Amino acid sequence: MPHMPASSALARFRVVDLTQVRAGPTACRQLADWGADVIQVQMPEHMRGDDTLGGQEGSDYQYTHRNKRSITLNLKEPEGISVLKRLIAGADVVVENFRPDVKFRLGIDYETLAVDNPGLVYASISGFGQTGPLATRPGFDQIAQGMGGLMSVTGMVEQGPMRVGIPIADLCAGIFAAQGILVALLERAASGKGQWLHTSLLESMVYMMDFQTSRWLIDGEVAAQAGNFHPTSIPTGVYKARDGYMNIAVFGSKIWERFCDILGAPQWVGDERYKDKRGRSINRDALNAEINRLLAAQDRDYWIERLNAGGVACGHINTMAEVFEEPQIQHLAMVKEVVSTHLGAQRLVGQPVQLERTPSSIVRAAPRRGEHTEEILAELGWGADDLARMKSTGVY
Known part of the structure; x- marks a missing residue:
């Protein structure tokens, strides 16, 4: 089934999603929910590692990957890279969260891809940044929560640091990346040029510390844990x-x-x-x-x-059960319904921003791995014989 825009707002844009786990998929979900044609590129089934959120049929994965299409490509094969480059040549956006060196090794870094697609907006998400002493260190949400200062101000007084109960560094990095992509697309409308943008879990976490950073940088105060009480507004x-x-x-x-x-x-x-x-x-x-x-x-x-x-x-x-019993939350209609071909009816939380003329919706449940591979390759011009050969040789 061809692209089914979840909104008319971004329906003219195609996004190639090379990400795994949460931060990158969150960024791409934001774009998909506003109508972009997000094509999730995954490893073939026989090659996959633990790159999904609780398994592809799990609720976490279903929530994160709705409104996307999925294609499998073997990026260890030269032809797999060639297919990917052809897909990107006609795309507006690429989002990746490889280790910083991987994209250069594969020849799918921004400078290389921009030769054939100078309008490309290329977004990179990492744990600690694209350069610097920690650039190659593996990143994880809770590590960023700790290094960015959040855990030092969270929790009960004198009971030690406490993590936040959601993957807030992952989620913020993804949302900030989506915001950066939209800014770059707006700028491209004026200049005609794409650009490389990048963020990280660590940068996002430091930014989200908000007034706690100014308390230190301007006032010289090191914030302490205040438990369930606001640190400065009492009671x-x-x-x-x-x-x-x-x-x-x-x-x-x-x-x-x-x-x-x-x-x-x-x-x-x-x-x-x-x-x-x-x-x-x-x-x-x-x-x-x-x-x-x-x-x-x-x-x-x-x-x-x-x-x-x-x-x-x-x-x-x-509690989460009580959240959805709140009359105001029911009035805001935050829960959307979609039918999965594989799993049946689902209820998912939709976008928290309401655009009156071009609203977001959920029109497609999360795809299974490679569900749209042949459909998308056919859109790019490959015929049935090509597809049969590529499948038999392990390209997808």
């Missing part, structure tokens, strides 16, 4: 009502005054320990204990309704 964090935990965020003096009134503690506004931001920071533990004591008188829903009505942000702390 903001996890609190316990009678029937369980909830998040409360109190930003600014006016909101602080409202918060005190709703909790029935207006005296805190004038209390020397709590009346300003500095005092609340110094006396954080005592204040949190008093807040929990008052919250224990009622259930979460009671407090969430009253606090939000008073302009104090708060909300439930949901």
Whole structure:
């Protein structure tokens, strides 16, 4: 089946996806969800390693590779490389996450490919960057979380570093790569020229540290773990009502005054320990204990309704099952349905950005390895005899 755009927004672009695992496939999923013709290039079945997310029929793989087509090519064979170059010659974008030296060894680096396709946008994702002392070191999400500083500020006070519960370095690197690709395509519309762009798990993680980086670079403060509480805005964090935990965020003096009134503690506004931001920071533990004591008188829903009505942000702390029971999440229609030829009906989370005129959708479930090989090769001009020969000789 030919390309089925998930949106008209990027339907005119073809993307060759040479990536594995998560960061690169995430970047390509972003483009596929907005309509690009993403062709996932995988190793033939007999050559494959552990390059999938929990197996090709697993939920992780199905989520990450929706809206793509799949072709298999043996890149250890010269003809496999030739086929790949022919595919790339007519493409707009290539995304790869090989070790930095591999693309040069295979002759599929940007400079080589740009000779035949000067408009090519070539995106590289690595663990630590394309050059430098760690460029050849293997990259992994949790390693980047640690080296980028995230684990040093995550977790309970004095209980040691803690990883975040999602592969945030992988995901951010993929999303930033997709953003870079879109920027390069916009620039190409003016200059007519492609370019090489690259990011890494480490760069993405450092960037995502956001205000924690400026606390160090500008103020000279080394951020410490603050557990479930905001490091600078107090009181903001996890609190316990009678029937369980909830998040409360109190930003600014006016909101602080409202918060005190709703909790029935207006005296805190004038209390020397709590009346300003500095005092609340110094006396954080005592204040949190008093807040929990008052919250224990009622259930979460009671407090969430009253606090939000008073302009104090708060909300439930949901399990994944509870997330999709939230009326607001149901209203936002974040869950999309698609039917897999191989696995039947599926429910997947769609894009979190809504374009009113050119929305994203999920029109194709994740493909099986090489499902579209012959279809795509035929689009490139190979006939039935060529395909039979190439298959028999192990090109795909």
